[in-house]
Amino acid sequence: MEVSPATESSLALDVLHLVKLSGRATPLFIAHQKHELITSDDSYSENVVIAFNQFERHNAKVVSLNVFTAVSPPNLMYEDICNLAIEHYTCFVLLPFHRRWYIDGSIESEDQTIRSLNCDILKMAPCSVGILVEGRRKLSFSTSRDTSSSESYSSYNIVVIFMGGKDDREALALAKRISRDESVSLTVIHLKAKNSIGTILDENDRALDDEMLNGIKGSMRYLEEQVSDGPETLDFLRSIVEDYQLFIVGRRYKYEDPQTSGLEHWCEFEEIGIIGDLLSSSDFIDNYSVLIVQQQHQRNS
Template sequence: MFTSLTAAKEMHEHICGFALDKSSNLILLSFHRIWGANGIGIISDDQNMRSLNRNVLKRAPCSVGLFVYRKPIWQHKSIESPCRVCLIYVGGNEDKEALALADHMQGNKQVSLTVLRLFPAPHPGENNKRSVRQMIDKDRDDDRLRNDSITYIDWMVADGTKTSKILHSVAYDYDLFLVGRRSGIGTTVTSGLGDWMEFDELGIIGDLLASEYYPSKDSVLIIQQQA
């Protein structure tokens, strides 16, 4: 445990410098907005914290996790009940980084992991079944995606509206969502959703999951991999 006191405008430099000195793999930050009981009602909206988070995301020498805390993960659940974690997986390095973290969480027997995979719909003229099967097979080349203890749900998505409907349909099925910050950017999976994004530091899908309009008030962990 280390403690450092510094001016707010220089804090990101200390965090990034310390992470570099210690060869850290992950910097974990708290989202600047804090909600009230059960994730309802904003009680704090610290813009200094938001500026800090955005600066760390720009300069971090390692991966960064931005945690949006809405309510206790085990709230109203018995201690024997598993924590239901859902990883939104479109592909790309950040989703794989999030998968590695989720896979590590599975070391805890009280964690149940579901990978919700969203595949961009094939272009007109492509063989739909063959194209989707190729994408699924390619992703399963990753050893972590061959884990029998993981539940897989696969969707083919033609546009951001379909993605939004899918994510809304599973809103109450999980206790924690994980997603890569740049997950789905530049694909049909997020087309049209960027226009409604409030906080770019969360990414398009992360912003949707953390939105006050999202049905459930579950916590979200957004992962950014160092470029």
């Protein structure tokens, strides 16, 4: 999935290709030089270097990009990511989900090393984290334009499922940035409980939620949907999956809400939260992708 940043906002992007250390090889960390011939040191990541150099050339005015390779043991890969994030003042780390599906819903590949890495990063990252679950069909952010008109129209529909809390606010903030691209149409669906008994959001969280939602009303498509419990949430999500190409949701780990009650016992992968897991399940996911977002954890010193 290719994301083209908006022309009015620049993007500093660090790409880290992780390679599993094998045998008695020595751990390596390679900073690939821009626009130079591929060398023997680059051979681990030749295709990655070429692809992202091309991406940078196509977005030269708004993207500053560096590509790195880390060759290390799987149990230490998270250190390479965290160290690079700290050194470069990274604000967001994007990770792939460990499972991919064929178009018929069967599992194409599954890598437990990636899953372990993702769980480590969620615990240790010095910044916010996103896990991208790719749909069964390759997607791209492409702008469809009528060559007879100077106006462009939206070709990519994104939705944020918002229930409240810091992860959902981070997901919405990221979606707002993505929606600066004129080819993107953003919808925010506020999934509210008909009965608020059982929610664990405190008054401060509610105030921050209201402030953020008030700031977007009128500037983008905003909808409210009330549900009583998890099964109603499931039915609602099933009714809209064909309308969007990308769902952005907060991880909301250990949040208990009326909107998800009854679903927590069916959650297979806690690292992507209840809603993320539901949208990513083998009998649910379709021709859309899911981005699960966790706001940076605050650690006690």
